[in-house]
Each structure stands twice: as structure tokens, then as C-alpha cells.
Amino acid sequence: MSRARLLHILSILETETNISNGLTLQEICRILFERYPEEKCSEQRVREDISVLQALSDEKLVAFELKYESGPHNQRKYKLYRPTFGLNEARMIFDSISISRFLSQTQKNSLISQLEGFLSRSEVQQLKQRVRVRPCLMQNELLPQTLQVIYRAIDEQKCLYFDYSRFDIAGRQQIRKTYRHIRPIQVVWEQEHYYLVAINPEHDEDDQQRNYRIDRMRNVAFDSGDWKPVNRLEFSYGQFDMFSAKEKRIVTFRIHQDLLDMVFETFGTHIICHPDDERQEWIVFSAEVELSGGFDRWVLRQTNKIEVLAPPSVRNRIDQLLQNIIASYRK
Known part of the structure; x- marks a missing residue:
């Protein structure tokens, strides 16, 4: 058994096969001899090398699995794959890298290129489509x-x-x-x-x-x-951003029904909402909130689709904030 030939065969199986696509012994030999002419040998030798890899796989001594399935005329097709790292897992990792707003495109390409080494060529082709993100003006390569x-x-x-x-x-x-x-x-x-x-x-x-x-x-x-x-x-961080506030209040809101998803995502599905008696398509609910700058900014982001009803101190807080903003535009 040639160690170099064994590694070459392993490389072929890693790049050309996966859980869905296999290669016959003849196809493995053809690729082997095309890429590495110095490894010219009989099919029997290649079959023996594959048996060594299969034994390692069966005994769980390696991170991959090497299986075969019988095709027409009992012709075996060999396929190598990693059961814990397949196409779905790769997609999630590739997308996570792609959406990073702090890595440069060069860094992203380098990381993805390294991960592609764990996949077959056909799987890499299926992952060519990347999730798109808006360009980041601030990339920190350090x-x-x-x-x-x-x-x-x-x-x-x-x-x-x-x-x-x-x-x-x-x-x-x-x-x-x-x-x-x-x-x-x-x-x-x-x-x-x-x-x-x-x-x-x-x-x-x-x-x-x-x-x-x-x-x-x-x-x-x-x-x-x-x-x-x-x-x-x-250790804790804030309800609306990383910076928590010591003061908390139960606050009653009136919101337009368009914001209902956002409300449950922010405060959880345990809060109780009911239709507003005064305005159609509006909803009233109460929740405990941290009175921080993050809370103020969260209210402002909802524009005219939210109103703080109670308690008066929190309503006055938002009212004063809006008055200050209005005053800036009336100068």
C-alpha cells in the first residue's frame, strides 16, 4: 500500500463525492491516474486502498464516513461524507460569515475558502449563492x-x-x-x-x-x-440595548396593530393585549420596562404608531423628549 496513493484517493473522495453522489471504482481510478500519473497501478490496488479507508471509517477512527451503494450490475459507488457537517450546516456557517459587518470581503472569502475544504465540489457549487447584506462602512480587520x-x-x-x-x-x-x-x-x-x-x-x-x-x-x-x-x-444588559437601567416601571402602551409582532418579539408572548376601546385597529397592553435611553429611542422608532398611556411620569418623559425635538426644528 502506498501512503501517497491512499491520501490521493482520500482527496478524490472528499472533493468528488458526498452523501448523495458517489464514484465507481473505475471512475476513482480514472481521476487518480489523470491527476497523479505516477500512481498508475491496478484497480485491485485501488480497491485495497479503499478498503483501508472503509475500515478506518467503520471503526470510527476518522471524522468521515465512507459507504458504498450497489448500482446496476452490482457495481459499487463509493461516497465519503461527514455526518455532522453537511450542506445545511455549511449554509448556516457560510451565511453567518457573509453577514458579518466587521470582516472585510477578503477575510470572508478566506474563511469560506477554508471551510469549502470540508465539502465536495458539487456541494460547494450549491453554496455559491450567498445571503446579501448592505455594505458596511466600518470594517474592523483587527x-x-x-x-x-x-x-x-x-x-x-x-x-x-x-x-x-x-x-x-x-x-x-x-x-x-x-x-x-x-x-x-x-x-x-x-x-x-x-x-x-x-x-x-x-x-x-x-x-x-x-x-x-x-x-x-x-x-x-x-x-x-x-x-x-x-x-x-x-451580570445583565439592557432590555433595549446593552446598557441597563436601575429604574423599572409597568408601562401601558397603545399601539397600532401593525406593531403587534414587534411587541411580542420585544416583551415576550406572555403579555396580555386587548383591543383599544377608543380607536379601531389599535391595541393596548402593559409591560415592565427599563427607563433608559434605549427605551426612549425604542419608542421614537415606532413613530406615530405608539402612545405611552401610563404611568403619568413615563408619559411626561416621552412628552418632554418630543418637545425638545420639536423645539430644535422650530429655531
């Missing part, structure tokens, strides 16, 4: 490396040092602050951004949780500092 440092720090229980940047008026990212001894807790994906939930020892002990936009972090490195075990369940 994001994968930054995430890797953060994940390592969490795994190895290390504190972090990093600079935090913001845009200036000319559209350039400028370092605004340097953070030291930051204890990373977990990475969260929220509203198209990665956030780091962390402990900042600069603040009072009962107010040390901070959330940092990872794409704004620069020069991330391990730092000194005490690492204390924490309960991740004690």
Missing part, C-alpha cells in the same frame, strides 16, 4: 485578533489593558481613554456589535459592571490585576 485575546483572557483568568477609541469630527478614530486591570467576563453580540461585559475596579464595588464595544478597543493585551471568581448570572 476584530478577529482582538476577540482572540479577549477569549484567551477569559479562559486563562487574566485582566486586560486596552485603549478605547471614538470618532473625531473628521471621521478618524482617536484614543479617548486607556483602561487598566479590566476583568473580562463574557462576550455578547447585541444589535450588530460585539460587546465585552467586564468588571472595572475603578468604580464602586456595587457598580463595577461595564460594557465595552469591542470594535472600539485598541491595543488589547493582558494586564496585571486580581482575578476573583464571579457569577455570570449576576
Whole structure:
């Protein structure tokens, strides 16, 4: 048995077959001899090599499965596939990479090209159609490396040092602050951004949780500092964005029925809605909300299809916000 020939046959089966399409012994030999003329040998030798691969597959010593099915005249068709990574799984991963708003197109193509190595040629062809996303004006090619440092720090229980940047008026990212001894807790994906939930020892002990936009972090490195075990369940983020508010209220809303899907997606299907007595096609419901800037922006996004009915303090909060906006346009 030639080790090189065995690897060549494995490569052919990986690229030319899958769970739906197989190759006969004669077809495998033809491709083998076309690609690797130096491996010219009898079909019997190739059959023996395939038997070795099948034995490895049957004994679960490899990550693939090599099977055959009998066709006309009892002719076997061999097919190699990975049962836990097929077309559907690949589609989900490819789409996840494609919709990333922080990877450049070059980075996306590189990642997808590497993953294509786990698929046959016919499967790769079926995955040529990609989900489309709007172009991202802000791509951060350093994001994968930054995430890797953060994940390592969490795994190895290390504190972090990093600079935090913001845009200036000319559209350039400028370092605004340097953070030291930051204890990373977990990475969260929220509203198209990665956030780091962390402990900042600069603040009072009962107010040390901070959330940092990872794409704004620069020069991330391990730092000194005490690492204390924490309960991740004690950490929270906001109802409407990453930044939570301590003040909560039960708020009654009147919404147009067009917003019903959005309401259940935001507050859950446990809330009770009923038709409004005063306006047709409108619905009234109550829910507990965090009174944060995220809540204000959420209400404004619904434009004229939402009204805060109660309590008066929250209604006045939105009224004052609208008055301030109106005043800006009447100057």
C-alpha cells in the first residue's frame, strides 16, 4: 500500500463525492491516474486502498464516513461524507460569515475558502449563492485578533489593558481613554456589535459592571490585576440595548396593530393585549420596562404608531423628549 496513493484517493473522495453522489471504482481510478500519473497501478490496488479507508471509517477512527451503494450490475459507488457537517450546516456557517459587518470581503472569502475544504465540489457549487447584506462602512480587520485575546483572557483568568477609541469630527478614530486591570467576563453580540461585559475596579464595588464595544478597543493585551471568581448570572444588559437601567416601571402602551409582532418579539408572548376601546385597529397592553435611553429611542422608532398611556411620569418623559425635538426644528 502506498501512503501517497491512499491520501490521493482520500482527496478524490472528499472533493468528488458526498452523501448523495458517489464514484465507481473505475471512475476513482480514472481521476487518480489523470491527476497523479505516477500512481498508475491496478484497480485491485485501488480497491485495497479503499478498503483501508472503509475500515478506518467503520471503526470510527476518522471524522468521515465512507459507504458504498450497489448500482446496476452490482457495481459499487463509493461516497465519503461527514455526518455532522453537511450542506445545511455549511449554509448556516457560510451565511453567518457573509453577514458579518466587521470582516472585510477578503477575510470572508478566506474563511469560506477554508471551510469549502470540508465539502465536495458539487456541494460547494450549491453554496455559491450567498445571503446579501448592505455594505458596511466600518470594517474592523483587527476584530478577529482582538476577540482572540479577549477569549484567551477569559479562559486563562487574566485582566486586560486596552485603549478605547471614538470618532473625531473628521471621521478618524482617536484614543479617548486607556483602561487598566479590566476583568473580562463574557462576550455578547447585541444589535450588530460585539460587546465585552467586564468588571472595572475603578468604580464602586456595587457598580463595577461595564460594557465595552469591542470594535472600539485598541491595543488589547493582558494586564496585571486580581482575578476573583464571579457569577455570570449576576451580570445583565439592557432590555433595549446593552446598557441597563436601575429604574423599572409597568408601562401601558397603545399601539397600532401593525406593531403587534414587534411587541411580542420585544416583551415576550406572555403579555396580555386587548383591543383599544377608543380607536379601531389599535391595541393596548402593559409591560415592565427599563427607563433608559434605549427605551426612549425604542419608542421614537415606532413613530406615530405608539402612545405611552401610563404611568403619568413615563408619559411626561416621552412628552418632554418630543418637545425638545420639536423645539430644535422650530429655531
